[in-house]
Amino acid sequence: MATPSELRVQRLVITDEAGRTRAELGLAPDAQEPQLVLYHPNGQRWAALAMVPPPGAPEGPREAALLLHDEAGKTRVSLGASGRSSGMVLYDPRGIAGLALYMEPDSQGLVISDGExxxxxxxxxxxxxxxxxxxxxxxxxxGTQATLRGGRGGASLNLYRPDGERTFQAP
Structure with a gap:
Protein backbone atom coordinates (compact mmCIF):
# COMPACT_ATOMS: atom_id res chain seq x y z
CA MET A 1 0.00 0.00 0.00
CA ALA A 2 1.42 3.36 -1.03
CA THR A 3 1.83 5.97 1.72
CA PRO A 4 0.45 9.39 0.82
CA SER A 5 3.18 12.01 0.71
CA GLU A 6 0.95 14.73 2.11
CA LEU A 7 -2.24 15.17 4.12
CA ARG A 8 -4.02 18.55 4.02
CA VAL A 9 -6.72 19.43 6.52
CA GLN A 10 -7.83 22.61 8.23
CA ARG A 11 -8.17 20.95 11.61
CA LEU A 12 -7.09 17.61 13.04
CA VAL A 13 -9.05 16.33 16.08
CA ILE A 14 -7.90 13.30 18.06
CA THR A 15 -10.50 11.56 20.22
CA ASP A 16 -10.35 8.74 22.77
CA GLU A 17 -12.42 5.54 22.80
CA ALA A 18 -15.34 7.39 24.43
CA GLY A 19 -15.39 10.01 21.66
CA ARG A 20 -13.97 12.79 23.88
CA THR A 21 -11.65 15.27 22.17
CA ARG A 22 -8.13 14.81 23.58
CA ALA A 23 -6.07 16.89 21.12
CA GLU A 24 -6.60 19.41 18.32
CA LEU A 25 -4.22 20.77 15.73
CA GLY A 26 -5.49 23.65 13.67
CA LEU A 27 -5.77 27.40 13.33
CA ALA A 28 -6.84 29.55 16.26
CA PRO A 29 -10.25 31.02 15.45
CA ASP A 30 -9.38 34.56 16.58
CA ALA A 31 -5.99 34.99 14.93
CA GLN A 32 -5.70 32.32 12.27
CA GLU A 33 -2.39 31.26 13.79
CA PRO A 34 -1.51 27.56 14.20
CA GLN A 35 -2.10 25.98 17.60
CA LEU A 36 -1.91 22.59 19.24
CA VAL A 37 -4.30 22.01 22.17
CA LEU A 38 -4.22 19.00 24.52
CA TYR A 39 -7.31 18.26 26.63
CA HIS A 40 -7.76 16.77 30.10
CA PRO A 41 -10.01 13.68 30.23
CA ASN A 42 -12.78 15.89 31.69
CA GLY A 43 -12.74 18.03 28.52
CA GLN A 44 -10.89 21.12 29.80
CA ARG A 45 -7.77 22.50 28.13
CA TRP A 46 -4.63 21.04 29.65
CA ALA A 47 -1.90 22.51 27.50
CA ALA A 48 -1.59 24.59 24.36
CA LEU A 49 1.22 25.54 22.04
CA ALA A 50 0.15 28.67 20.17
CA MET A 51 1.03 32.12 18.88
CA VAL A 52 -0.36 34.60 21.43
CA PRO A 53 0.27 38.18 22.58
CA PRO A 54 2.82 38.30 25.41
CA PRO A 55 1.06 38.26 28.81
CA GLY A 56 -0.05 41.76 29.76
CA ALA A 57 0.88 43.20 26.37
CA PRO A 58 -1.56 45.12 24.22
CA GLU A 59 -2.77 43.38 21.08
CA GLY A 60 0.00 43.41 18.54
CA PRO A 61 2.97 41.20 17.81
CA ARG A 62 2.49 37.61 18.84
CA GLU A 63 5.05 35.22 20.24
CA ALA A 64 5.34 31.48 20.45
CA ALA A 65 3.88 30.38 23.78
CA LEU A 66 3.33 27.22 25.74
CA LEU A 67 0.26 27.53 27.98
CA LEU A 68 -0.37 25.02 30.77
CA HIS A 69 -3.85 24.80 32.29
CA ASP A 70 -5.26 23.24 35.45
CA GLU A 71 -8.12 20.73 35.57
CA ALA A 72 -10.65 23.60 35.45
CA GLY A 73 -9.16 24.92 32.21
CA LYS A 74 -7.59 28.04 33.79
CA THR A 75 -4.17 29.07 32.51
CA ARG A 76 -1.60 28.47 35.28
CA VAL A 77 1.74 28.79 33.43
CA SER A 78 2.70 30.67 30.28
CA LEU A 79 6.12 30.41 28.63
CA GLY A 80 6.71 32.75 25.72
CA ALA A 81 9.44 33.73 23.31
CA SER A 82 9.89 36.06 20.37
CA GLY A 83 12.81 37.60 18.54
CA ARG A 84 12.82 40.44 21.09
CA SER A 85 11.92 38.92 24.44
CA SER A 86 11.17 35.81 26.43
CA GLY A 87 9.41 35.19 29.69
CA MET A 88 7.36 33.07 32.01
CA VAL A 89 4.19 33.95 33.92
CA LEU A 90 2.69 31.96 36.79
CA TYR A 91 -1.04 32.41 37.50
CA ASP A 92 -3.14 31.85 40.62
CA PRO A 93 -6.10 29.41 40.65
CA ARG A 94 -8.39 32.17 39.30
CA GLY A 95 -6.15 32.55 36.24
CA ILE A 96 -4.72 35.92 37.37
CA ALA A 97 -1.02 36.61 36.79
CA GLY A 98 0.98 36.62 40.02
CA LEU A 99 4.64 36.16 39.12
CA ALA A 100 6.49 37.03 35.92
CA LEU A 101 10.07 36.51 34.87
CA TYR A 102 11.21 38.28 31.70
CA MET A 103 14.24 38.95 29.53
CA GLU A 104 14.42 41.75 26.95
CA PRO A 105 17.39 43.18 25.04
CA ASP A 106 18.24 45.86 27.65
CA SER A 107 16.55 44.52 30.75
CA GLN A 108 15.60 41.44 32.67
CA GLY A 109 13.58 41.09 35.80
CA LEU A 110 11.07 39.54 38.13
CA VAL A 111 7.64 41.01 38.85
CA ILE A 112 5.42 39.90 41.75
CA SER A 113 1.82 41.03 41.44
CA ASP A 114 -1.19 40.97 43.74
CA GLY A 115 -3.28 40.08 40.70
CA GLU A 116 -4.08 43.71 39.94
CA GLY A 143 2.26 54.39 43.45
CA THR A 144 5.93 53.85 44.18
CA GLN A 145 6.60 53.31 47.91
CA ALA A 146 10.33 52.65 47.77
CA THR A 147 13.18 52.25 45.30
CA LEU A 148 16.61 50.79 45.88
CA ARG A 149 19.05 51.30 43.00
CA GLY A 150 22.63 50.23 42.58
CA GLY A 151 25.11 50.78 39.79
CA ARG A 152 28.62 51.98 39.01
CA GLY A 153 28.01 55.26 40.86
CA GLY A 154 26.96 53.53 44.06
CA ALA A 155 23.56 52.86 45.56
CA SER A 156 20.55 54.95 46.49
CA LEU A 157 17.41 54.43 48.54
CA ASN A 158 14.24 56.49 48.15
CA LEU A 159 11.08 56.23 50.27
CA TYR A 160 7.77 57.85 49.26
CA ARG A 161 4.52 58.91 50.93
CA PRO A 162 1.18 57.72 49.51
CA ASP A 163 0.81 61.04 47.66
CA GLY A 164 4.07 60.35 45.78
CA GLU A 165 6.22 62.88 47.66
CA ARG A 166 9.69 61.59 48.54
CA THR A 167 10.17 61.45 52.33
CA PHE A 168 13.65 59.96 52.48
CA GLN A 169 16.66 59.76 50.20
CA ALA A 170 20.07 58.26 50.80
CA PRO A 171 22.54 59.35 49.68
Whole structure:
Protein backbone atom coordinates (compact mmCIF):
# COMPACT_ATOMS: atom_id res chain seq x y z
CA MET A 1 0.00 0.00 0.00
CA ALA A 2 1.42 3.36 -1.03
CA THR A 3 1.83 5.97 1.72
CA PRO A 4 0.45 9.39 0.82
CA SER A 5 3.18 12.01 0.71
CA GLU A 6 0.95 14.73 2.11
CA LEU A 7 -2.24 15.17 4.12
CA ARG A 8 -4.02 18.55 4.02
CA VAL A 9 -6.72 19.43 6.52
CA GLN A 10 -7.83 22.61 8.23
CA ARG A 11 -8.17 20.95 11.61
CA LEU A 12 -7.09 17.61 13.04
CA VAL A 13 -9.05 16.33 16.08
CA ILE A 14 -7.90 13.30 18.06
CA THR A 15 -10.50 11.56 20.22
CA ASP A 16 -10.35 8.74 22.77
CA GLU A 17 -12.42 5.54 22.80
CA ALA A 18 -15.34 7.39 24.43
CA GLY A 19 -15.39 10.01 21.66
CA ARG A 20 -13.97 12.79 23.88
CA THR A 21 -11.65 15.27 22.17
CA ARG A 22 -8.13 14.81 23.58
CA ALA A 23 -6.07 16.89 21.12
CA GLU A 24 -6.60 19.41 18.32
CA LEU A 25 -4.22 20.77 15.73
CA GLY A 26 -5.49 23.65 13.67
CA LEU A 27 -5.77 27.40 13.33
CA ALA A 28 -6.84 29.55 16.26
CA PRO A 29 -10.25 31.02 15.45
CA ASP A 30 -9.38 34.56 16.58
CA ALA A 31 -5.99 34.99 14.93
CA GLN A 32 -5.70 32.32 12.27
CA GLU A 33 -2.39 31.26 13.79
CA PRO A 34 -1.51 27.56 14.20
CA GLN A 35 -2.10 25.98 17.60
CA LEU A 36 -1.91 22.59 19.24
CA VAL A 37 -4.30 22.01 22.17
CA LEU A 38 -4.22 19.00 24.52
CA TYR A 39 -7.31 18.26 26.63
CA HIS A 40 -7.76 16.77 30.10
CA PRO A 41 -10.01 13.68 30.23
CA ASN A 42 -12.78 15.89 31.69
CA GLY A 43 -12.74 18.03 28.52
CA GLN A 44 -10.89 21.12 29.80
CA ARG A 45 -7.77 22.50 28.13
CA TRP A 46 -4.63 21.04 29.65
CA ALA A 47 -1.90 22.51 27.50
CA ALA A 48 -1.59 24.59 24.36
CA LEU A 49 1.22 25.54 22.04
CA ALA A 50 0.15 28.67 20.17
CA MET A 51 1.03 32.12 18.88
CA VAL A 52 -0.36 34.60 21.43
CA PRO A 53 0.27 38.18 22.58
CA PRO A 54 2.82 38.30 25.41
CA PRO A 55 1.06 38.26 28.81
CA GLY A 56 -0.05 41.76 29.76
CA ALA A 57 0.88 43.20 26.37
CA PRO A 58 -1.56 45.12 24.22
CA GLU A 59 -2.77 43.38 21.08
CA GLY A 60 0.00 43.41 18.54
CA PRO A 61 2.97 41.20 17.81
CA ARG A 62 2.49 37.61 18.84
CA GLU A 63 5.05 35.22 20.24
CA ALA A 64 5.34 31.48 20.45
CA ALA A 65 3.88 30.38 23.78
CA LEU A 66 3.33 27.22 25.74
CA LEU A 67 0.26 27.53 27.98
CA LEU A 68 -0.37 25.02 30.77
CA HIS A 69 -3.85 24.80 32.29
CA ASP A 70 -5.26 23.24 35.45
CA GLU A 71 -8.12 20.73 35.57
CA ALA A 72 -10.65 23.60 35.45
CA GLY A 73 -9.16 24.92 32.21
CA LYS A 74 -7.59 28.04 33.79
CA THR A 75 -4.17 29.07 32.51
CA ARG A 76 -1.60 28.47 35.28
CA VAL A 77 1.74 28.79 33.43
CA SER A 78 2.70 30.67 30.28
CA LEU A 79 6.12 30.41 28.63
CA GLY A 80 6.71 32.75 25.72
CA ALA A 81 9.44 33.73 23.31
CA SER A 82 9.89 36.06 20.37
CA GLY A 83 12.81 37.60 18.54
CA ARG A 84 12.82 40.44 21.09
CA SER A 85 11.92 38.92 24.44
CA SER A 86 11.17 35.81 26.43
CA GLY A 87 9.41 35.19 29.69
CA MET A 88 7.36 33.07 32.01
CA VAL A 89 4.19 33.95 33.92
CA LEU A 90 2.69 31.96 36.79
CA TYR A 91 -1.04 32.41 37.50
CA ASP A 92 -3.14 31.85 40.62
CA PRO A 93 -6.10 29.41 40.65
CA ARG A 94 -8.39 32.17 39.30
CA GLY A 95 -6.15 32.55 36.24
CA ILE A 96 -4.72 35.92 37.37
CA ALA A 97 -1.02 36.61 36.79
CA GLY A 98 0.98 36.62 40.02
CA LEU A 99 4.64 36.16 39.12
CA ALA A 100 6.49 37.03 35.92
CA LEU A 101 10.07 36.51 34.87
CA TYR A 102 11.21 38.28 31.70
CA MET A 103 14.24 38.95 29.53
CA GLU A 104 14.42 41.75 26.95
CA PRO A 105 17.39 43.18 25.04
CA ASP A 106 18.24 45.86 27.65
CA SER A 107 16.55 44.52 30.75
CA GLN A 108 15.60 41.44 32.67
CA GLY A 109 13.58 41.09 35.80
CA LEU A 110 11.07 39.54 38.13
CA VAL A 111 7.64 41.01 38.85
CA ILE A 112 5.42 39.90 41.75
CA SER A 113 1.82 41.03 41.44
CA ASP A 114 -1.19 40.97 43.74
CA GLY A 115 -3.28 40.08 40.70
CA GLU A 116 -4.08 43.71 39.94
CA UNK A 117 -0.86 45.66 40.46
CA UNK A 118 2.82 44.77 40.12
CA UNK A 119 3.78 45.16 43.80
CA UNK A 120 7.47 44.16 43.67
CA UNK A 121 9.71 44.65 40.63
CA UNK A 122 13.31 43.48 40.66
CA UNK A 123 15.15 44.33 37.47
CA UNK A 124 18.54 44.77 35.90
CA UNK A 125 18.91 47.33 33.09
CA UNK A 126 21.65 48.45 30.75
CA UNK A 127 21.31 52.20 30.10
CA UNK A 128 23.95 53.66 27.77
CA UNK A 129 26.36 50.85 28.76
CA UNK A 130 25.71 51.64 32.44
CA UNK A 131 24.38 48.67 34.43
CA UNK A 132 21.65 49.48 36.93
CA UNK A 133 19.98 47.12 39.40
CA UNK A 134 16.64 48.18 40.88
CA UNK A 135 14.15 47.03 43.47
CA UNK A 136 10.82 48.89 43.25
CA UNK A 137 7.94 48.49 45.72
CA UNK A 138 4.48 49.76 44.73
CA UNK A 139 1.18 50.21 46.57
CA UNK A 140 -2.23 49.05 45.38
CA UNK A 141 -2.70 52.24 43.28
CA UNK A 142 0.60 51.62 41.43
CA GLY A 143 2.26 54.39 43.45
CA THR A 144 5.93 53.85 44.18
CA GLN A 145 6.60 53.31 47.91
CA ALA A 146 10.33 52.65 47.77
CA THR A 147 13.18 52.25 45.30
CA LEU A 148 16.61 50.79 45.88
CA ARG A 149 19.05 51.30 43.00
CA GLY A 150 22.63 50.23 42.58
CA GLY A 151 25.11 50.78 39.79
CA ARG A 152 28.62 51.98 39.01
CA GLY A 153 28.01 55.26 40.86
CA GLY A 154 26.96 53.53 44.06
CA ALA A 155 23.56 52.86 45.56
CA SER A 156 20.55 54.95 46.49
CA LEU A 157 17.41 54.43 48.54
CA ASN A 158 14.24 56.49 48.15
CA LEU A 159 11.08 56.23 50.27
CA TYR A 160 7.77 57.85 49.26
CA ARG A 161 4.52 58.91 50.93
CA PRO A 162 1.18 57.72 49.51
CA ASP A 163 0.81 61.04 47.66
CA GLY A 164 4.07 60.35 45.78
CA GLU A 165 6.22 62.88 47.66
CA ARG A 166 9.69 61.59 48.54
CA THR A 167 10.17 61.45 52.33
CA PHE A 168 13.65 59.96 52.48
CA GLN A 169 16.66 59.76 50.20
CA ALA A 170 20.07 58.26 50.80
CA PRO A 171 22.54 59.35 49.68
Missing amino acids: VPRIHLRYNQHDDTPLSELILQDEQK
